[in-house]
Amino acid sequence: MIDYYTIVIAVGVFTIAGTVKGVLGLGLPTISLALLTVAIDLPSAMSIMLVPSLITNIWQAVIGGNFKSTLIRIWPFILFAFGTIWIGALFLTRINLFLLSSLLGGVLIVYSVLNLSGFRFVVEARNEFWVGGLLGCINGILTGMTGSFVVPGIMYLQGINLKRDALIQAMGMLFMVSTFALALSLQQNRFLSFNHGVLSCLCLFPAIVGMVIGQKIRNKLPEKTFRKVLFSSLLVLGVYLLVVKLSHYVNHI
Numbered sequence: 001m002i003d004y005y006t007i008v009i010a011v012g013v014f015t016i017a018g019t020v021k022g023v024l025g026l027g028l029p030t031i032s033l034a035l036l037t038v039a040i041d042l043p044s045a046m047s048i049m050l051v052p053s054l055i056t057n058i059w060q061a062v063i064g065g066n067f068k069s070t071l072i073r074i075w076p077f078i079l080f081a082f083g084t085i086w087i088g089a090l091f092l093t094r095i096n097l098f099l100l101s102s103l104l105g106g107v108l109i110v111y112s113v114l115n116l117s118g119f120r121f122v123v124e125a126r127n128e129f130w131v132g133g134l135l136g137c138i139n140g141i142l143t144g145m146t147g148s149f150v151v152p153g154i155m156y157l158q159g160i161n162l163k164r165d166a167l168i169q170a171m172g173m174l175f176m177v178s179t180f181a182l183a184l185s186l187q188q189n190r191f192l193s194f195n196h197g198v199l200s201c202l203c204l205f206p207a208i209v210g211m212v213i214g215q216k217i218r219n220k221l222p223e224k225t226f227r228k229v230l231f232s233s234l235l236v237l238g239v240y241l242l243v244v245k246l247s248h249y250v251n252h253i
Helices: 004-024 028-039 042-062 067-083 085-093 097-117 125-146 153-159 164-188 194-202 204-218 223-252
Strands: none
Touching: 004 028, 004 042, 004 194, 004 204, 004 223, 028 042, 028 097, 028 164, 028 223, 042 097, 042 164, 042 194, 042 204, 067 085, 067 125, 067 153, 067 164, 085 097, 085 125, 085 164, 097 125, 097 223, 125 153, 125 164, 153 164, 194 204, 204 223
16 A cells, blocks of 8 residues: 555656646656655656656657657667667666666766756767667666666757657657556566556646646746756756665665
8 A cells, every 4th residue: 555645745746747748848757757766666656657657648749740750750769769678677676776766866967967068969860770779779778777768868859850849749759658668567577566556547637737837837938947947956856866875775785
């Protein structure tokens, strides 16, 4: 039975994560995992994140009018990202969870620093197939280990110079298939439970409410200002996870 403390935390977390997704079109899995792993273990956080992430990203992937043309362009990346998640998930039963949580912190730090610095990864059209396949593999393995879908996936999707609407749909496709593959991998490794499933379904509602709020904020708040605040906060949270979880790991050796 999941305690009320975890339920309250989860509802609050997904309201925040949904709001970020409403403003930027991404961030629900990343924000929810980063905040949840402060209070609970990483596999449980991954499990609770599944339903809100899957449903909101199906919505994001399908709506926009660019689904077919975008999928034709990024399918190698999507295929390899989907197909390698199970490899990363194997580490959930083989590596100390404190160490994997600290790895999540490291991923958040890299992601935040790259965004705050304005770094842009550029992929030439003739290299999209093999670069997409390679980065898809890396993205899938990191997703299986940490539950985060963003590094280096978002860098690749930005680097192939998709238009804004197509980019948002492409991110939705990546997050959608990654969530599905992660769910299969967690089930295979026996991390999913009935209670986690119920709480994950419950968290869909605050995530959607947050997305609606975020869409309204997007119309009023300059995106540049919001992104700076968001990635500065993620940087601090990433450092916290890296230091605290790594120190817990060291203390348990």
